[in-house]
Amino acid sequence: MDRHQDLTSAQWRKSSYSGDTGGDCIEIAPLTPRIAIRDSKNPDGPVLTLTPDAFARFVEAAACGRLRG
Template sequence: MSIKRPEGLNPELSWVKSSYSGVQGGDCIEIAPTPHTIHVRDSKDPEGPILRFTPDAWAAFVAYARTQVERTV
């Protein structure tokens, strides 16, 4: 993982907001997947820092997060 604010805000990235985001906003993330990197940012701060993960690291994080959500349901 790395934290970086790319030059020029990487206009070629196509950002997608989390499907868990409600109409009121809240604590949401947006991702912009590319073949070799998953870019993640706070939807409330699109000009802020961007986290970058390898696809394997992102898949491991999502799998872990899913197990934590299932525990609380």
């Protein structure tokens, strides 16, 4: 994770599967060569940046229910 990533030009987007009722949503922003992830309820909070490969594994694990909070 790059602690000095400039996020000022990041174009954040929330999944189309997310509703408007809050809940457990994340937002992502493509930042070549990484993908940034943040909690949509805390946009000024911490940001995780992953390589495209690591992001694909993260999405797969989430889709299969392998991520637990």
